[in-house]
Amino acid sequence: MDASSIHGRLKDRFGEKIVAFQSETLQPWAVVAPDAIADVAAFAKSDPALAFDNLLCLSAVDYPKEDPPRMEVVYHLFSYEHRHVFVLKVHVPREGAHVPTVEGTWAVANWHEREAYDLFGIVFDGHSDLRRILLPDDWIGHPLRKDWVDPDFYNGMHVKPTQQMAERAMAGEKIGVGPFDFTPPNRHVEE
Amino acid sequence: MSTDLQGGGYGWRVDDIDTDEMILNMGPQHPSTHGVLRIELRTDGEIVRAARPHIGYLHRCFEKHAESVDYPGVIPYTDRMDYVASMGNSLGYALAVEKLMGIEVSPYVQTIRVIMAELQRIASHCIAVGTYGMDIGAFTPFLHLLRDREKILDLFEWTCGARLLYNYNWVGGVSHDVPDGFVKACRQFLREFDAVTYPEMIDLLIKNKIFIKRTANIGVCAPELAVSYDLTGPNLRGSGPPRDLRRDEPYIGYENYEFDVVVGEGRFGPRGSCFDRNWVRALEMKESAKILHQAVDRIEKMERADVHEKVPKRVKPAKGEVYARSEAPRGQLGYYIVADGTGVNPYRVKVKSPCFTAMSIFHVLARGMMIADIIALIGSLDVVLGEIDR
Numbered sequence: 001m002d003a004s005s006i007h008g009r010l011k012d013r014f015g016e017k018i019v020a021f022q023s024e025t026l027q028p029w030a031v032v033a034p035d036a037i038a039d040v041a042a043f044a045k046s047d048p049a050l051a052f053d054n055l056l057c058l059s060a061v062d063y064p065k066e067d068p069p070r071m072e073v074v075y076h077l078f079s080y081e082h083r084h085v086f087v088l089k090v091h092v093p094r095e096g097a098h099v100p101t102v103e104g105t106w107a108v109a110n111w112h113e114r115e116a117y118d119l120f121g122i123v124f125d126g127h128s129d130l131r132r133i134l135l136p137d138d139w140i141g142h143p144l145r146k147d148w149v150d151p152d153f154y155n156g157m158h159v160k161p162t163q164q165m166a167e168r169a170m171a172g173e174k175i176g177v178g179p180f181d182f183t184p185p186n187r188h189v190e191e
Numbered sequence: 192m193s194t195d196l197q198g199g200g201y202g203w204r205v206d207d208i209d210t211d212e213m214i215l216n217m218g219p220q221h222p223s224t225h226g227v228l229r230i231e232l233r234t235d236g237e238i239v240r241a242a243r244p245h246i247g248y249l250h251r252c253f254e255k256h257a258e259s260v261d262y263p264g265v266i267p268y269t270d271r272m273d274y275v276a277s278m279g280n281s282l283g284y285a286l287a288v289e290k291l292m293g294i295e296v297s298p299y300v301q302t303i304r305v306i307m308a309e310l311q312r313i314a315s316h317c318i319a320v321g322t323y324g325m326d327i328g329a330f331t332p333f334l335h336l337l338r339d340r341e342k343i344l345d346l347f348e349w350t351c352g353a354r355l356l357y358n359y360n361w362v363g364g365v366s367h368d369v370p371d372g373f374v375k376a377c378r379q380f381l382r383e384f385d386a387v388t389y390p391e392m393i394d395l396l397i398k399n400k401i402f403i404k405r406t407a408n409i410g411v412c413a414p415e416l417a418v419s420y421d422l423t424g425p426n427l428r429g430s431g432p433p434r435d436l437r438r439d440e441p442y443i444g445y446e447n448y449e450f451d452v453v454v455g456e457g458r459f460g461p462r463g464s465c466f467d468r469n470w471v472r473a474l475e476m477k478e479s480a481k482i483l484h485q486a487v488d489r490i491e492k493m494e495r496a497d498v499h500e501k502v503p504k505r506v507k508p509a510k511g512e513v514y515a516r517s518e519a520p521r522g523q524l525g526y527y528i529v530a531d532g533t534g535v536n537p538y539r540v541k542v543k544s545p546c547f548t549a550m551s552i553f554h555v556l557a558r559g560m561m562i563a564d565i566i567a568l569i570g571s572l573d574v575v576l577g578e579i580d581r
Binding site: 025053108133136144 | 255
């Protein structure tokens with residue numbers, strides 16, 4: 001099936017829940033309403049004409065400059081049987097984003113959704129084990145958001161030299177020990 | 192009666208010993224976890240009741256870095272993901288950006304890429320099969336295979352100057368043309384591979400009775416389960432489905448080469464076992480050598496061309512997005528790249544790494560295993576932690 005007929009089949013079944021369809025791009029995609037994604041996913045897998053048995057990739061993208069600002073969860077589907085691909089997108093608000101999990105349809109979504117939660121802060125409702133996966137459990141914030149600012153401290157430790165530290169180091173004081181020795185990047189210029 | 196003997200006459204029987212469930216941490220500094228991987232095992236005696244992998248010890252913010260450098264600047268970072276098979280990573284990235292920009296490279300560059308990708312596949316499987324043997328007690332094959340990996344690394348070093356992280360596949364070309372005499376050296380390597388490395392590996396390891404007994408009945412993965420967890424590459428083919436992107440959706444001219452897609456046969460025990468996954472890797476090396484034979488024949492007849500011909504002065508794709516996948520040695524490596532059309536940096540780069548999905552199936556396969564078999568299972572999935580944590 002080509003992309004437009006896949007979209008047609010989803011549109012017939014879900015109507016208004018398929019919000020938009022973009023066929024002019026390199027890889028056509030359809031936008032799905034957030035509350036319907038779990039049903040659309042289950043249908044896409046079980047319907048014999050679609051048979052999307054493989055979730056290739058689940059990614060999240062942050063678009064703070066769009067109007068309104070949003071985040072997208074992108075599902076790349078593939079069918080081993082029919083050899084066709086399709087892309088589903090879900091638009092969610094940047095704050096307090098909630099998306100139903102598709103873990104029940106494709107088991108691999110478990111870790112992908114944990115990663116999206118970890119790095120973007122999107123909460124997947126109904127997920128069996130929604131914890132951070134790549135970052136430490138006590139990490140604060142979600143670094144792949146576009147408005148992320150590197151923190152100065154992690155658990156009370158300096159992770160970024162402060163202005164004060166830089167000034168002390170420039171004045172010739174030894175800051176840190178061994179591999180943690182801090183040398184200002186432009187020191188050779190001063191000398 | 193026999194239990195009394197085992198009790199040593201101290202007045203207790205083996206059946207009476209209660210074993211409590213115990214939490215056992217395997218890693219992150221365990222030598223057989225192939226990197227910094229921690230697995231939390233809930234054990235009942237020697238039996239693993241549940242396993243929970245903890246990843247992220249090697250997280251280096253690849254995706255965040257990629258947003259802060261320009262498109263060609265990402266390539267050295269991709270090398271550092273799967274550091275055992277860097278060529279495959281940068282190839283996948285280059286293909287994705289080329290697809291986004293509509294660049295078509297010349298057949299000469301394609302053939303070079305095929306040669307490098309297949310050499311890298313052999314080198315990577317040398318490590319995979321060799322360390323797998325070492326994990327479960329066979330030290331010798333590892334040394335033999337590492338010796339032959341060195342020959343491939345020498346070829347790489349000769350071509351581009353690096354032995355581990357190559358920065359070789361550029362957007363629109365490759366960094367260096369192959370040197371004079373490369374074809375001859377490559378043929379020499381293939382002769383040695385066909386005559387020595389491959390038969391040695393099969394005799395020393397794959398046909399070894401102890402090795403078969405250790406691996407053939409454990410970690411059995413059904414094809415449906417494998418697809419649901421998005422296992423790809425040798426892990427999926429070990430379970431039976433003959434899915435290989437080089438055959439199914441050919442890129443860089445793979446449709447012009449004759450080779451077989453190796454699948455697990457379940458020769459010893461059920462199909463899809465740890466043995467089968469490793470078996471696919473071992474036999475795949477032979478298929479890669481087959482492709483290499485054809486590729487060096489082809490490149491010998493070709494007119495030398497400028498390998499930088501299609502390299503854009505400024506890589507700045509129009510607004511758009513692409514998901515491109517390629518068959519890296521460990522499975523399908525996918526790049527999801529979003530370009531916003533304004534800056535020279537990618538707006539978003541997401542990597543779907545085959546090891547990440549292979550590790551996510553781990554807790555299913557590990558349930559009910561003996562602790563010693565956990566080692567055999569990790570090795571058979573052939574994960575590289577650099578690619579899981581990115």
